[in-house]
Amino acid sequence: MKPATDTSGFSTESGSTRAEKIRLFAQPAVVLVVVAAVLIWVFSSELKPNEQETLNASALLVNLGDHLLITVVVTALVVVIAVPLGIVLTRPGATVLAPFFLAIANIGQAAPALGVLVLFFLWTGWEGLWVISIPLAFYSLLPVLRNTMVGLQQVDPALIDAGRGIGMSASAVLRRIELPLAMPLILAGLRTSLVLAVGTATLAVFVDGGGFGVLIDTGYKLQLDRVMITGSVLAVALALLVDWVGAVAEQFLGPKGLNA
Template sequence: MTASVEASVVDDPADAEGDAKSAARAARRAERVRLFVQPALVLVLVVVTLVYALTRDLTATQAATINVATISQRVLEHVLITFVVTALVVLIAVPLGIILTRNGYRRLAPVFIGIANIGQAAPAVGLLVLLFLATGSTGFWVGVLPIAFYSLLPVLRNTMLGFQQVDASYIDAARGQGMSGSGILWRIEFPLAVPYILAGLRTSLVLAVGTATLSFLVGAGGLGVLIDTGYKLNQPLILVVGAVLAVALALLVDWLGALAEAFLGPKGLR
């Protein structure tokens, strides 16, 4: 009996390792399946909704909103808001995250993380209204800037985490080979941090798409206009079209983020 117990104890680590590998393979298979299923689901959702909305008899009120020109305009406005927000977040959060992991600047990290936390914790609609009241104006940038502030934290935090997770032995080895500080940063640290940055960017993109539906409040346009029009005029069809397109765009952006995570990181870490 003692021998059998000892044998089972010896076998446990191997069994655990095998289970971990099986779970990892299953997770990779599930992710590959999702990468195929998700865009197909988005396509079906959009096509069915638009075909149903555009081919039925519409009232004059519905026809003024549910038409190819208007829907295309609102989708393009929403995409533009999301694109500009993402560009601002990347241009601010990634360099700032790198700086805050350098010697001499680490003590400032809690300050900037705290500021970004305020943006994440505050309701997005509150940020939009506050900027409107502070500037007394409406328009594209009054809608974009609060959403960028709201979406900043995931990229900033993940950039810092990615650089902090780089094994110190890699840096020591690079220094031992005579590599400069900038060379270590861009050839060793940054590539290893890319998966973390992309994960944060994916989260920020989804936040930006969802929050952009509120930008109509300050005259920045987007799919929120359709949702608001359907609600105010008691037109469920207009409301559903706007909501479905907003959901579809969020799913599409999440899918693009998953593709980036799968194919843009270092080959050895995929």
């Protein structure tokens, strides 16, 4: 007969796994239902002429494309900067620099996103994609940088020694042992950064960057409730779908033994 603690532990683990699987299926379904309901409500209503200019299929697709492009560019910048930097800062001899770079990343996230965006706009005079993407990448950098460092630092030194003992080079140990074991934390940080990027991408409207912020801003300025509600719902829905994609990535891209 198994101890009660074993049975209890199994039940807890099984229940947690089942709840996560239900969430993975339920979250996108609920989001799609809500989006469909809002779009049906909008397109079945008698729209005013100024509402028709923004609440039509082509305009919504343009806004969606702009929002997704900003998110993809921000994510690419964050990954290209934060993951290599996190690796370097965990190597012997460079750890002394870690507090300095973490402090900079902390400033980026602690500062209001709109303030960082406006300051960058005033400094460069740019408009469009890059003037929103670079500040948002700075704003979203911390979770990936911190999680990369923590993930690499928590790898058992005995595993690293074992790899070196069988003749692996330092780069091979990093590639085949350290990074795979750190991947769950790196993906969790990237998921957080993605959600931050999608949410703050609505600020792109202030620098002619497009996105769903155009609907929110237009609806607010012209007192068009349908336009403002549509933009808000679509921005929230996109953030939730991106969060879901991140959760799926955590489930299927991490080391198989850790996901069991």
